[in-house]
Amino acid sequence: MSNLLEVQEASKRFGDFIALNNVSVTVPKGSIFGLLGPNGAGKTTLIRIINQITLPDTGKVFLDGDPLQSHHIKDIGYLPEERGLYKSMKVGEQALYLAQLKGLSKKEAKERLKYWFDKFDISHWWNKKIQELSKGMAQKVQFIVTVLHRPKLLIFDEPFSGFDPINANVIKDEILQLRDEGATVIFSTHRMESVEELCDHIALIHKSNKILEGKVSDIKKAYKSNTFEVGLLSDNMLELEKTLQNKFNTEPANFKAIDEQLKLKISLDKQVAPNELLSFLTERAQVVRFNEVIPSVNEIFIKTITENE
Amino acid sequence: MSSNLQLIIKREFISRVRNRTFVVMTFLSPLIVVGMIGLIGWLTTLNSDEVKEVVVVDETKLFIGDFENTKEVAYLDYSSFDLDVAKDSVISKKLYGLLYIPNKTSNNDLAKSIQFYAEESPNFSVLNKIERIISNKLTEQNYKNEGLNLEVIERSKAKINIQIENFSGEKTSKISNYVKMGFGGLAGYLLMMFIIIYGNMVMRSVIEEKTNRIIEIIISSVKPMQLMLGKILGTSFAGILQFLIWVFLGGIIMMIGYGIFGSSLEANTLEEATKLLEANHEGMMANIGEFFLEVSKLPMLELVLSFFIYFVGGYFLYSAIYAAIGAAVDSETDSQQFMLPIILPLMLGIYVGFFAVIENPHGTVSTVFSMIPLTSPIVMLMRIPFGVPWWQILVSISLLIGSIIFMVWFAGKIYRIGILMYGKKPSYKELFKWLKY
Structure with a gap:
């Protein structure tokens, strides 16, 4: 048992x-x-x-x-x-x-x-x-x-x-x-x-x-949405941000970092592998941060409750 | 699980007994009661020490010789003065009052025209005494006027004390009725006090557990019903202990008191008794010996046994209600709205007891109320000294036990829900809804 x-x-x-x-x-x-x-x-x-x-x-x-x-x-x-x-x-x-x-x-x-x-x-x-x-x-x-x-x-x-x-x-x-x-x-x-x-x-x-x-x-x-938080270093940050915005579903991210960098949250479609994103990024910038966004219990809690209202 | 009940009873008992108020009340109450009795006694003697001076203006000169001074009243003969002069001197000397007996031709007129003047309304016993003196004198005169021989009349007076005997040959008398009333009344009154004092303790203890929020911790270990029963039992044991201590202390204090004031007390009671005898016109023998004889004739075993059964039964019935009320409310002030179902039957029991039972112990009202469970403990306790058919006692006790079982079940239901309800002031309607939960 x-x-x-x-x-x-x-x-x-x-x-x-x-x-x-x-x-x-x-x-x-x-x-x-x-x-x-x-x-x-x-x-x-x-x-x-x-x-x-x-x-x-x-x-x-x-x-x-x-x-x-x-x-x-x-x-x-x-x-x-x-x-x-x-x-x-x-x-x-x-x-x-x-x-x-x-x-x-x-x-x-x-x-x-x-x-x-x-x-x-x-x-x-x-x-x-x-x-x-x-x-x-x-x-x-x-x-x-x-x-x-x-x-x-x-x-x-x-x-x-x-x-x-x-x-x-x-x-x-x-x-x-x-x-x-x-x-x-x-x-x-x-x-x-x-x-x-x-x-x-x-x-x-x-x-x-x-x-x-x-x-x-x-x-x-089940609740994760294939979203990644990235920190990027580049000479032309504005240019880079535009390119990424056109290619992916992005939104500004908010995390603490020591130096100036481009902080973004990038959501991928379910079938897209994280490596595809990573290689796309490494070609264009220094990747100083790359991690998957895992929903907190708190987020799951709020999401499920509001869905069931 | 029954060991849990024991644990609860023990805890309730100890926490009741350790309570400072309980200790103070237990040891101070007898002293207070004895002190009060002493104080009242002392105040009464103080009061009667003061001699009341009454001015008598007797225009007939017939009665003046009959007013003999006593410890309480001194009569001053002002018959030779005018009424107005006498009045002035009473006012200026601040005397107790003025008795005016005018001169009338017929005794009937005279009887109606005697007056008493006083600043404050006069004491009844003083007036009674004066009335008795005048009425005796006038009656004597009337007898004489009718040509009757006073000695013959005195000799012919018969003093009667009807001997009452029931069919099984037990003799009773009026004094025995008084003894029975006294015993029944005392038992009923004690039960009422016990229910109110200890029922309230049960209620407070329930409320305490609610406000302390310990209740949910406790009932995750024991059934609410166990907790409720444990509370009622534990509190009742504390009550019984207090009672026994009171009886014991009371006995000691009485003995000490008797040792100290014994002789003077004896003298006093003797004097009182003779006074009582004198005052008794019906010729009833107020004899202390007879009193004790009657007490010994009471069916003591039956009395004690039924006292125990009704005492315990009545207490259980009411404390279950108290427990339910405690569970339903959040604080003692909120409990007021639910007190009616307790106070009303208790009062009814006492009133029926003191009026209907004493008037007619076996009348319809007395019999019916000695069967209804909420009033039966008090009313039946008051009836039993007068002799109640055994089948009535049996019916009454079975009804009582049945309703205790029902009431404990009913209270348990409300208790079970109520103890977990915080911050709500339930209505009666809501309480009945809880029964279905």
């Missing part, structure tokens, strides 16, 4: 509002899966269905090949977007309580908490109340509680919100390490740069429907 999670045609309606419409998602084992979509698209509903907080009206969910059951709760770690802790409870007690709710024994929970608290260097918080901590500090505790029971599936909804860049990086590294240790991660966020950095698979949900799913590399291949 290479897929850890399979959601098959899940639908959910609240009164007249359809929150999810026949959404199927497949999350491969050991992947970091980005669940993307605008606000109110239905991501949270899908995540809640996976967490058995909400039951789908129709459709099935399989975890590691088995239909989702209540004992699977301990196999999932969920960090919701709307998250908090008991304000007047001590950090240590609270973490113990939440860990025990996930089925850990008190002893086990204590040992593991000690490990994580030492790792994050926050052991001295144990007897503090949450209301004495900053938001970022509380988020660290929440992160620990989410991963403490070593779940197979980790679901993070906007995990980096509330963290400063340094701590966001710490958390990012921890997520990657957990993946390397065998966990599968579902990652819901609006921050496309972290999707770009972390995710190997994505699914895009828009207006209760899934409109895109797959490996990030496959999706990028």
Whole structure:
């Protein structure tokens, strides 16, 4: 079984509002899966269905090949977007309580908490109340509680919100390490740069429907338009630009370079090989930059959403 | 998963009990109550210490000898003065009031024309005393005028205390009715207070989890229903603990108080009791011994058992509603709009209890309201000391249990949806929509 999670045609309606419409998602084992979509698209509903907080009206969910059951709760770690802790409870007690709710024994929970608290260097918080901590500090505790029971599936909804860049990086590294240790991660966020950095698979949900799913590399291949960014040096730049404009589909490019050069984006027809362009260019100018324009996840996101409006 | 329920109950219990307000309330309340009682007692003695001086202008000279000074009232005989002079001196000396008994030819006229002048409206007990003195005297005179022998009349007066006995041979009396009313009323009132105080705690605890945003973390581990039940149970255990501490502390304080003020208290109560006896015209025996006898005659096992069942049942029923309300709103201020379904039946129960049940414990109104689940805990608790047929208790308890199951299910549905709804102020209509989600 290479897929850890399979959601098959899940639908959910609240009164007249359809929150999810026949959404199927497949999350491969050991992947970091980005669940993307605008606000109110239905991501949270899908995540809640996976967490058995909400039951789908129709459709099935399989975890590691088995239909989702209540004992699977301990196999999932969920960090919701709307998250908090008991304000007047001590950090240590609270973490113990939440860990025990996930089925850990008190002893086990204590040992593991000690490990994580030492790792994050926050052991001295144990007897503090949450209301004495900053938001970022509380988020660290929440992160620990989410991963403490070593779940197979980790679901993070906007995990980096509330963290400063340094701590966001710490958390990012921890997520990657957990993946390397065998966990599968579902990652819901609006921050496309972290999707770009972390995710190997994505699914895009828009207006209760899934409109895109797959490996990030496959999706990028499908969305790339045979466009190249070039930087050229020539004695007669104006002349060169004119020639290129006549021959190819060009537009001005914008990238940073040390010296004065002609910056262009050149789109080729599908059947034209990049080498043809390159040899055309080398004949006429010094090529100092030549690279394929690969669409960012952000561009794909915006493009797909606007196409589906 | 049931270990999760235990965890939740434990957490709720500990966080309730550790709460500073809880600790303060638990240990301070008995002191406050005792202090209040002491203060009221002290204020009353202070009040009656002041002797009220009443000027009497008795033109008939018939009654003046009957006004004997007491601790509270001193009568000053101004009969030899003119009414206006007496009035002036009452005003100038700032005395309590002026009683004017004019000279009339017939006793009937006289009875209607006695007047009391006072700056402030006079105290009822003072007026009652004066009225009693005059009316006794006039009645005596009337008897005499009709040629009746006063001694014969006095001898012929019969004092009656009807003995009530039910068919199984248990004797009851009026005083036993008072005892029953007292017990039932106390139980009903306690239940109402318990529901309001601890139901509110459950609601606040639900709202706290919502505003802290911890709720979604929790319910990814436990079922909402478990969380709700755990909350209700944990809070109720905290309530029971508080209750037991109160009873215990109350006992200690009473004992200490008795040790210190014991002798004077005894004297006082004796005096009170004799006063009560004197004041009792129906001739009812207000006897402390009989009181305890009646208390011991109450069906204690049945009382305690039913008290427990209705207490727990009533609390569960209402706290489920409180939990649902807490889940539906974002803050305590928003909860006001949903308080009606709680306060209305509670008030109805108390009013039916204090009016219908005391008037007629087995009348239609009392019986019906002791069956309807929302009012039955209070009304039935008040009826039980009077003896309720077992089948009625059985029907009432089954209805109660049935409606608890329904209410927990119903509240669970609203709770499940409500805890994940932020920033919305739902209407009743919306709440019913949630049931279908």
